[in-house]
Amino acid sequence: MKLLSHPLARLAAAFACIAVLTLSIHLLRSHVSSAPDYASAVIVDTSAKVIIEIPAGASGSKVAEILFEKDVTKSALAYFRAAVADPRSAKVAPGAHELNTKISARQALEQLLDPARIPNLIKIFEGGWKSEVIDSMLRYGFTKNEIEHAFTKVVLPQGFTDAEGLLFPAQYSFPAGTSALEAVQAMVDRFSHEATGQQLLSAQGKLTPAQLLTIASLVQAEGDAKDFDKVSRVIRNRLDISMPLQLDSTVHYVKKVRGQIFLSTNSTLIKSAYNTYRKYGLPPSPIGNPGALAIAAALKPADGDWLFFITVAPGDTRFTRSNDEFLSWKALYEKNRKAGAFN
Numbered sequence: 001m002k003l004l005s006h007p008l009a010r011l012a013a014a015f016a017c018i019a020v021l022t023l024s025i026h027l028l029r030s031h032v033s034s035a036p037d038y039a040s041a042v043i044v045d046t047s048a049k050v051i052i053e054i055p056a057g058a059s060g061s062k063v064a065e066i067l068f069e070k071d072v073t074k075s076a077l078a079y080f081r082a083a084v085a086d087p088r089s090a091k092v093a094p095g096a097h098e099l100n101t102k103i104s105a106r107q108a109l110e111q112l113l114d115p116a117r118i119p120n121l122i123k124i125f126e127g128g129w130k131s132e133v134i135d136s137m138l139r140y141g142f143t144k145n146e147i148e149h150a151f152t153k154v155v156l157p158q159g160f161t162d163a164e165g166l167l168f169p170a171q172y173s174f175p176a177g178t179s180a181l182e183a184v185q186a187m188v189d190r191f192s193h194e195a196t197g198q199q200l201l202s203a204q205g206k207l208t209p210a211q212l213l214t215i216a217s218l219v220q221a222e223g224d225a226k227d228f229d230k231v232s233r234v235i236r237n238r239l240d241i242s243m244p245l246q247l248d249s250t251v252h253y254v255k256k257v258r259g260q261i262f263l264s265t266n267s268t269l270i271k272s273a274y275n276t277y278r279k280y281g282l283p284p285s286p287i288g289n290p291g292a293l294a295i296a297a298a299l300k301p302a303d304g305d306w307l308f309f310i311t312v313a314p315g316d317t318r319f320t321r322s323n324d325e326f327l328s329w330k331a332l333y334e335k336n337r338k339a340g341a342f343n
Contacts, residue, residue, distance in 0.1 A: 035077030040104040048101040051119065054112075056094040056175050060084065063092060067108055071101045078105035088113055095173030096120060115171050122172040124187065126291035127220040130164040131256065133187075133289070137180065146180035154184045157192060157201050157209070165213045165286025166191045196295040203299060210285070216298035217286035221249035223309075227317050228297035233304050234319065243307065245276035253287040261342045313341050 050070050054063060060083040064076040073079045082105040083089035092112045098119050099111045111117050122136045130151075137147050151163055160166060163184065168191040174183055191197040200216070201209050215235055223231035238245055248263045254272045268277035273284050290298075306319040308326035312333045320326055336342070 035081055036074040037078035038074045038102050038104050040107055043100050043103065043107070049098055050101055052097050052099060053176060054092060054094045054097060058094065060089055063089075063112075067099075067105075070099075072099050072103060072108050073105050074102075079108055082106050082109050093118065093171070093173045094175050096176070097173075118171070118173045120173065122174075122183070124167055124169045124172070124289055126169045126294070127217070127288045128167075128169060129253070129256070129288050130162075130167065133167050137183065140183075142180040142183070147184075150180035150184040153181055154188055156188060159208060159210050160213075162285055163188060165217050165289055167289045168194060168197065169289055169291045194292060196292045196299070199299055200295055211282055212298050213290070213295070214282050214286045216290040216295045217288045218245070218247055218249060218283075219297050220290035220294035221253075221288055222247055224315070224317065225293050227309075227319075228294055229300065229302035230304060230306065230317075230319050231309060232297040232301035234306050234309050236301050237305065237307055239281065242280060244278075244280050245282070247276045250274045250276040250283055250287055253283075261337060312336060 050072065052066055052070050052072065054066065058066075061076070061080055064073070064079040064083065067073045067079050068076040086109060089109060089112075092109075096119055097112055098117045099108060103111070115121060115123075120140055122133070122140050124133055124136070134147055134151075138144065142150075154163055156163060156166060167184075167187040170187075170190060172183065172187065174186070192201065200212050203209055203212055207215070215232060218235060219228050219231045235245060237243075246268075251263060251267050251270060251274075252258065252260060254270055254274050255267065268275070271278070273279055274287065276283065304319065305321045307321050308323065309317055309319045310326060310329050310333055311317040312329050313336050318329050320329070
């Protein structure tokens with residue numbers, strides 16, 4: 001007869017396993033909780049610094065080992081414990097980071113999450129143009145030929161022919177040896193993996209995903225976040241009645257100028273497929289790289305019959321269907337602009 005065939009014997013064995021497991025967890029917690037750690041202290045500018053390289057896909061334990069080897073932390077376990085306790089640790093970017101040495105594990109984590117401590121960073125802000133991303137990549141160290149090759153070979157979602165609009169706004173740092181193509185692909189893949197990006201790419205209806213992305217780029221360029229869904233509705237309403245969009249941002253995109261409120265009459269006459277004062281319908285492609293909120297607004301505009309909107313003063317954007325009301329607001333905008341309200 002087998003020893004464990006008896007119910008009492010099986011029960012005793014189960015309790016024994018639980019006891020061993022409980023003891024193992026207790027010992028592990030005791031070991032981790034007693035991990036040597038430098039004391040947290042105010043860091044002065046004269047403190048020693050070191051550049052560490054975080055490999056792509058590095059686990060928390062691997063990062064902990066790197067920090068310990070570079071004398072950033074007093075032990076690998078100290079950082080591992082801090083990382084396990086803080087979900088933000090999953091957002092530590094791969095690539096180079098400049099950290100102080102001999103700091104506490106918690107300070108090390110905070111410094112790893114600080115973009116100012118990433119010495120070489122590609123930043124894509126919401127609404128940033130592809131041309132601005134290229135400039136940032138040049139400063140990062142990629143050559144013009146490498147970048148041109150990257151944008152030629154990058155794999156885009158189905159239905160798209162250019163990366164403009166698909167370079168998701170974020171701060172990117174890459175491990176040493178990353179190619180320009182790998183960097184650009186990572187930006188496009190980030191768009192595809194974001195929740196709003198997935199919703200846009202899978203959208204079905206009268207507008208294609210490419211058209212929705214173009215609307216999102218217009219929304220990003222034209223409105224404050226609180227008004228994104230209303231701006232999106234104005235664009236839809238105008239498209240529905242074949243009314244020209246007449247958006248200043250599309251002309252600014254052609255001229256490659258930022259920070260201008262005033263648009264001259266001559267500028268509205270520029271011959272370009274992106275000039276929505278001359279051309280009906282949407283521009284042929286996005287005019288920048290929109291963020292998640294603008295994409296969400298493009299997918300779900302507010303309810304309303306508005307055909308016009310104008311910002312009469314900073315933070316005061318008004319929407320109407322009446323051309324007369326719009327013109328009266330435009331006069332107020334001109335008055336405020338000349339008084340320096342937009343300076």
